[in-house]
Amino acid sequence: MSTETRPHPPSVEQVLAAARDLVADRTSHGALVEVARAVVDAERERLTIGGEPRTAETLGQEAATRLAVLGGTQVTSAINATGVIVHTNLGRAPWPEAAIEAAEAAARDYLLLELDRGSGRRGARFREAEDHLVALTGAKDALVTNNNAAALALGVGLAGRGGGVVVGRGELVEIGGGVRIPEIIRRAGAKLIEVGTTNRTRAADFEPPLAEGRARLVLRVHPSNFRQEGFTETPDPTALADLAHRHGAIVVDDLGSGALLPTERYGLAHEPTPTERLAAGADVVTFSGDKLVGGPQAGLIVGRAELIARIRRDPLARAMRPDKVTLAAVAATLGLYRAGRAETEIPVWRMIAATAEELQGRASALTKVIGDRAEVIATEATVGGGSLPGETLPSFGVALGGRSADRMLAALRRGSPSIVGRIEGGRVILDLRTVHPGLDQELATAILAAGGGGGGGGGGGGAAP
Secondary structure (H helix, E strand, O other): OOOOOOOOOOOHHHHHHHHHHHOOOOOOHHHHHHHHHHHHHHHHHHHHOOOOOOOHHHHHHHHHHHHHHHOOOOOOOEEEOOOEOOEHHHOEOOOOHHHHHHHHHHHHOOOOOOEOOOOOOEOOOOOHHHHHHHHHHOOOEEEEEOOHHHHHHHHHHHHOOOOEEEEEHHHOOEEHHHEEHHHHHHHOOOEEEEEOOOOEOOHHHHHHHHHOOOOOEEEEEOOOOOOOOOOOEOOOHHHHHHHHHHOOOEEEEEOOOOOOOOHHHHOOOOOOOHHHHHHOOOOEEEEEOOOOOOOOOOEEEEEOHHHHHHHHHOHHHHHOOOOHHHHHHHHHHHHHHHOOOHHHHOHHHHHHHOOHHHHHHHHHHHHHHHOOOEEEEEEEEEOEOOEOOOOOEEEEEEEEOOOOHHHHHHHHHHOOOEEEOEEEOOEEEEEHHHOOHHHHHHHHHHHHHOOOOOOOOOOOOOOOO
8 A cells, every 4th residue: 555545543633632531530631642642653553554444532542541551550460279379470479468458558648657756856767577576586686678688688798898708508599580699799799708518518617717717707598499308418507606606707597488487387397487597696687578477578687786787777778678568568467476366367377277178178169169170189289489399288179171271271361360270180270278268259250251160071281381
């Protein structure tokens, strides 16, 4: 088609006139003009490849729809039926209701964040979360940062510029997002000193750099997202702390996920707690506020008062501090531990604590609603998020047959709500350990809408996408 005969889109002014009565009253003229121009530009491109012309009214409706989307939430909620409790791709785990309410209150209103209520003058920054950490761990002081990588970087910074940081080779790990321990040490301005071997490191391996004064800080790193088996050895925490302190060095222990409840109570391997590591002689312990703690993303630092004070004065601490919403949510989450309600009100622990019997009962009830293409199936759930690698929890869910597993999983994922599961043995598996009991009816409705119910049998092939 020649330039002379190619259709032209309506003008921006025509689209503006059509859209003006369709948008919210408080929409600024500038925002409407910008979206109208984008719609007209897109229409022009569509016409160049042979698209049918559309009217100014149609384009005005499109502009109004775009503005409505821009002014609303872009978050697509999902039902996590993967059996992975702390699922990084799904935003880790849901927050406790108390944390959500605290975050909403902090976001909606002014609050006494750094104002002394008595004097009316500037005071210490909101300390409720830190006070909870002191009470829960036995530390002398605490600090909250925006994530655990930040907490670790600030802890390593205690070595000072050019100070030696000695680490066992088996703990020079890479954490999420490609962040590597050697890189964190380098960016903190310290000097890495490696000791031991990949699979075996003893406290005695740390003696030479400490005795020679080359190391100011000993760093312990919990290998959260992998584990070594076989011919392995790691230094005893107490023996290593005693050695470091004899030579005037600081011990920083990064626990990664961190746990404030005993994981072995739920049939999982024991996860070291901040209290244990402080009692074993660590001067500073860092761990995550999400993952096993079960709150919002944050880095939690506990330890000796004078060292926490030094970290607080570090110029980087300001760049790494969380905002008021996160602080309020972290405080509310930690408060549930002190109130003895963590297991029932923090979703991570509620999911971990759920019994196989109750999950089996829920799966049986679901299959009665869905029909004979659904079957109750025993599964194995995991904590995820780099926590307790290799550990599983006995669980139950439903297996869906009757059509291609790939197509079925895609239909569930694209539905409303979005359902995320996994494929095993050519069937879609929906694990109920990670589904809140209150969502079972919604889950059943979504399965039926995606074509997962009714008669028939058999399953398709495919692998989890």
